[in-house]
Amino acid sequence: MDSLHARARSYLPELAILAASILYGATFAVVKDALETTTPSAFNVMRFTLGALVMFPFALRQGWSGPSPRPSDTFWTFVRGSVALGAVTAFAYQTQNLGLEQTTTSNSAFITGLAAVFVPVFEAIWFRRVPRRGIYVALAMSLLGLFLLTGAESSLELGDVLTLCAAAAFGLWYVVVGELVPRFQIVTLTAVQLAAVAFFSLCVVPFEGWGTIDRSVLLAVVFTGIGCSAIAFAIEMWAQRTIEPSRAGILMLFEPVVAGLVGYAIGERLGVIGYLGALMILAGIVVVEIGTHRSRGGDQGPLTDPQM
Numbered sequence: 414m415d416s417l418h419a420r421a422r423s424y425l426p427e428l429a430i431l432a433a434s435i436l437y438g439a440t441f442a443v444v445k446d447a448l449e450t451t452t453p454s455a456f457n458v459m460r461f462t463l464g465a466l467v468m469f470p471f472a473l474r475q476g477w478s479g480p481s482p483r484p485s486d487t488f489w490t491f492v493r494g495s496v497a498l499g500a501v502t503a504f505a506y507q508t509q510n511l512g513l514e515q516t517t518t519s520n521s522a523f524i525t526g527l528a529a530v531f532v533p534v535f536e537a538i539w540f541r542r543v544p545r546r547g548i549y550v551a552l553a554m555s556l557l558g559l560f561l562l563t564g565a566e567s568s569l570e571l572g573d574v575l576t577l578c579a580a581a582a583f584g585l586w587y588v589v590v591g592e593l594v595p596r597f598q599i600v601t602l603t604a605v606q607l608a609a610v611a612f613f614s615l616c617v618v619p620f621e622g623w624g625t626i627d628r629s630v631l632l633a634v635v636f637t638g639i640g641c642s643a644i645a646f647a648i649e650m651w652a653q654r655t656i657e658p659s660r661a662g663i664l665m666l667f668e669p670v671v672a673g674l675v676g677y678a679i680g681e682r683l684g685v686i687g688y689l690g691a692l693m694i695l696a697g698i699v700v701v702e703i704g705t706h707r708s709r710g711g712d713q714g715p716l717t718d719p720q721m
Contacts (some may be wrong), residue, residue, distance in 0.1 A: 415656070418540070419557070419593055421438070422614050423637075423654075424667065426651070426652035426653075426654075426655045427652070427656065427664060428647055428654050428721040429648040429649065429652040429666060430648075430652045430656065430661055430665060431476065431667055432648060432663070433478040433646075433648055433649040433652075434472045434665045434666075434667040434668040434671060435643075435645070435667070435668075435671050436640050436641050436645040437641055437668045437671075438522060438647060438667070438668040438669065438670065438671025438672040438674075438675065439517040439663075439671060439672075439675055440633075440637050440640075440641055441513070441519075441521055441522050441672045441675065442518045442544050442672075442676065442677075443632075443633045443637065444456070444513060444569075444637060445511065445513050445518050445521075445631060446629055446633065447535065447607070447629060447630045447634070448510060448513060448631055450536050450622045450623040450624055450625040450626070450629070450653070451623065451624035451625060451630045452618070452622055452623065452626055453506075453507055453510030453513075453514065453617075454507060454510075454615070454617035454618045454620075454621045455509065455614075455618055455622070455623045455624055455626070455640075456510060456616045456622065456630070456633070456634070457503070457610065457611070457614035458611050458615050458618060459505050459509060459579035459612040459613045459626075459630075459631075459634040460633075460634050460637045460640070460641075460642055461607045461608070461610040461634065461640065461642055462608075462611040462638075463577075463634060463638030463643075464607040464609075464638045464639065464641075464642025464643040464646070465604055465605075465607035465608040465611060465642075467638070467639055467643040468600060468603050468604035468607060468643050468647070469604045471598050471604075472493055472598070472601045472603075472605075475598040475600045475601050476598055476601065477491040477597055477598055477602075477643065478491075478596075478598065479594065479595060479596050479597040479598050479599070480595060480597045480654075481595040481596060482597070483596060483711075486596055487599075489621060490595050491596075491601075491605075492579075492605065492707060493600075493604070494589075494592075494593050494596075495593075495597075495600075495602055495605035495606050495609060496603070496605070496609045497589065498586070498589050498593060498606045498609070499606045499607070499608070499609020499610045499612075500609065500613055501582055501586050501589060502582075502586060502606060502609075502610045503579075503609070503610045503613035503614055504579075504582045504613075505582035505583050505586060506579070506610065506614075507614065507617060507666050508564065508576070508578045509521065509525060509573045509576055509657045510573075510580040510581035511575045512572040512573065512574075512575035512576035512578075512579060513572070514572065514636060515570065515571055516572030516573055517571030517676070518577060518672060518675070518676050519562070519577050519669075519673050519687075520573060520576070520581055520671060521572075521671070521672075522669035522671075522672030522673065522676075523559050523562040523572040523667060523669040523672075523690075524559075524576040524577055524580055525576060525579060525580050525583065525639065525668070526555070526559055526580070526655050526666045526668060526669040526694070527556075527559060527577065527580040527584075527585065527661075528557055528580045528581070528583035528584040528586075528595070528662055528665070529552060529584070529662035529665065529666050530552060530555075530556060530584070531580060531581045531583075531584025531585070531662075532584045532588060532658045532659050532661075532662035532672050533548060533549075533552065533568075533662075534584070535587075535588040535658075536587075536588050536611075536657070536658050536659055537641070538581065539588045539589075539592070540591075546683040547605065547658045547700065548660065548663065550700055551663050551697040551700045552663070552694055552697070552718065553692050554693055554694075554697035554700060555663065555666050555693070556695035557690070558642065558666075558691065558692070558693030558696075558697060559666075559669070559685060559690060559694065559695055560667065560690065560696035561605065561686050561689050561690030561693060562673065562687050562691060562694070568618050571603075581583040584662065587661050587662050588658045590649075590650050590653050590658070591657060591658040591661075593651050594651070594653050594654050594694040595654055598632070598655075599647055599651045600647060601648060602650065603643070603646050603647045606646070606714070607642055607643070617648070620700045627659050629717075631677055649661070649665075654671040655689035666694045666697060668696070669691075670691045670694055670695065671696065673687070673688075673691055717718050
């Protein structure tokens with residue numbers, strides 16, 4: 414029984430990422446509705462400010478140093494890393510929201526899922542290593558799934574191009590997180606990252622304005638600020654202490670599947686090909702888990718990484 418419980422606990426990081434993907438996937442329609450009255454940068458300021466305010470009381474108790482800091486790590490190393498992570502996050506969400514204004518929730522979610530393709534590229538550059546072969550098999554299946562989900566068409570509108578930029582930024586985000594989470598406290602890293610996103614987004618507000626902040630916008634801010642920015646970010650970053658960026662990116666491909674289901678509930682239809690793509694993505698998740706899941710003792714993330 415003890416061994417069964419230990420094996421079940423070994424999958425908690427994967428379950429944490431899947432839980433985060435459900436929260437993220439459920440927000441696309443909510444955010445799209447909010448962006449009909451407010452602007453992308455204004456929404457990000459409100460959302461990430463709320464998330465930071467929720468996390469900071471807990472962060473003050475945690476300190477900044479994590480379980481495996483480098484000898485050279487200081488408080489200011491932590492601040493620089495957190496702010497750099499926040500800059501990547503701010504760019505990702507700004508371009509994603511700009512794209513979401515001009516495309517469907519389903520397309521936005523599925524193209525954002527291409528972050529899983531960018532992760533191994535950034536990972537190979539950042540950590541100077543090649544991802545395991547199982548990752549490539551899963552990526553191929555997931556790419557095919559994403560292609561089918563978008564209607565098996567190769568043309569991209571401006572909204573899709575902006576979302577593709579967001580996907581690249583999210584791919585980089587996974588790699589940077591994989592570098593930082595062993596060295597620094599998760600809650601504190603999340604809090605400072607969220608505050609940095611709010612600051613960078615505030616710098617864009619003078620160019621976009623605030624729009625109209627009504628009840629639906631405030632509800633979206635509360636849901637995304639607490640559910641996604643605070644809770645989902647924290648549990649996803651915790652999971653990446655034991656899951657390398659490539660696997661995390663693959664598991665997060667469950668996000669567009671959830672978004673597709675939400676889209677269906679609000680009247681969007683993917684068609685037979687689109688739903689076949691959703692099944693292909695799920696198959697990719699299964700492949701990467703069956704082929705690459707190891708004991709936690711031998712899978713502790715990057716072996717070689719650059720200084721930050």
